[in-house]
Amino acid sequence: MLTQEHQNVYHDQGYVIIPNFFNKREVEAMQAELQRFINEGLGRM
DSSP, X not given: XXXXXXXXXXXXHSOOOOTTSXXXXXXXXXXXXXXXXXXXTOSOO
């Protein structure tokens, strides 16, 4: 759940950083998928 401080930062800056929102396994899965996109030329550059 977002705290009031998180909400204030989001409204002021347009983003919020939430440490440890994703666990290590989830981050590794996202990194692998991103690498697949790069390898297959699916990203826009």
